[in-house]
Amino acid sequence: MKRLGKIIACVALFSALVLGMMHHRAVAAIDTGADILVDYVNETMTVKTTQDSVIYFTDIYYPDMNRWEVCEVRDGKAVFDISWVKDTKTVRMYLCGDVQDTIVSKDITWKEMLNVVYTGTLLSSDITEAERWKTEYAKYPKFSIDTGYFIFTLDRDGRDTSYFDLQNIEWRKGDDGAWRAFSELDLKEMNIKGIELQFRVKAVNDTATNAGTRNSTVAAVKVMKLASAPQTALNPNTMAVSVKNGQEISLDKKTWVLIPDYNKKLGEADYLVTEAERAAAITTIMTTKRVAGLSLHQLLGISGNETLSYASLSVKYPNQFTYDSTNTGIILYVRAAGTSKKAASKIAEVIIPLTDAAKVPKKDALTISNTSTSATANAKSGVTIINNSDDKYQVAVITPEEYALITDRNDIDVTQYYWHSIKGGKTLKLTRTKVPEGSYLMYRIAGEEDGLASTYIITDTPVDYTVVPPTPTPAPTTTP
Secondary structure (H helix, E strand, O other): HHHHHHHHHHHHHHHHHHHHHHHHHHOOOOOOOOEEEEEEOOOEEEEEEEOOOEEEEEEOOOOHHHHHHEEEEEEEEEEEEEOOOOOOOOOEEEEEOOOEEOOEEEEEEEOOOOEEEHHHHOOOOOOHHHHHHHHOOOOOOOOOOOOOOOEEEEEEEEEEEEEOHHHEEEEEEEOOOOOEEEEHOHHHHHHOOOOOEEEEEOEOOOOOOOOOOOOOOEEEEOOOOOOOOOOOOEEEEOEOOOOOOOEEEEEEEEOOOOEOOOOOOEOOOOOOOOOOHHHHHHOEEEEHHHHOOOOHHHHHEEEOOOOHHHHHHHHHHHOOOOOOOOOOOOEEEEEOOOOOOOOOOHHHHHHEEOOOOOOOOOOOOOOEEEEEOOOOOOOEEEEEEEEOOOOOEEEEEHHHHHHHHHOOOOOOOOOOOEEEEEEOOEEEEEOOOOOOOOEEEEEEEOEEEEEEEEEEEEEEOOOOOOOOOOOOOOOOOOOO
């Protein structure tokens, strides 16, 4: 019995030792969450410990601890460099202390591959996820269609995934520039001459509750300098502005109307497209019309005898236009539109004079008569127009077919007619081929360098070649 008692006592002692060792092992491990932190900004790893005098670590597990690196613990922590760790993949670091000798591991993340492209617009027809990008860039007022935008993606499992967290993006100029926050980027300081910029997703350090990440790879993109302002001008005679496909117009430099690029096969009939229409489009907008110039009636939505006055503009475009320096006209802004590859160009300004209220055509300013010699007038006959005034006038022919389509004589699209000019005191002759039987004549005071053409007048009766002009009575002769 005594022998059995000794055996039982020995077993109890052995069990206590084993349990004690197990307990020792359970508490002899470093807390990987709270005590091992990766500083991805400075590329170091910190191990907090008050029990160990050294920390062993390795990125390749060796059974032989003599092959592990050793870092001294100072002031309750061991700090060692990890810049040598490969960044092309996630690396597992193995660690233990000389007292807390249970081996633990900590992963060091790899550098994600960042890509960046530059776009002049945030249209669905140019980029994917356009609406999300608009939402993100709404937080960065320095970016607009005037400057263009950057679109970021990360390469994940071989696929480009949009990266919207712009607050995590850093940028610099060239290889040696200082990294700065994305919010500090102002392209208006740089696109005058153009520049190459570098971007990366900034590193985030570990915390006790959240794992950090390395900075991404560096992505570079070239921002082209702004294109020169387009050459454009107003022709006061035709009231047309020399704008063309691929350009935009605006009255306030905020709201722009697009004249799309020309494409005979894929284009649409429309050639003035609003920002709302562009934003809703899912494919590139093009037009079937080749534009080399548009009248003010088309550009500003003026119809017929509507005058380009302060009152009419205030109603049509409330608080949307800018006066020129003399307050006698407004400014029309013109630029080349931004595309998926470039920003909008520099802006040209065209002064549009307001209509002179005193510039009104007089009904008796012109004397109009036909030049037929009989009821069966030949093709060489036509009309003769004498300008009795000192002003330069313009005359347009409305054929019988065109007149039949008119529903309001004061609401005629004057841009659809060719205007013949006649100076004060001069005579204009138009053949019958240009003025068919039954045509009406429309006339107005011509535009000048500092003023637009006036409103128009339409003759009351059509041209009638069956009416033979009276034969002049010869002057009486005197008998010597």
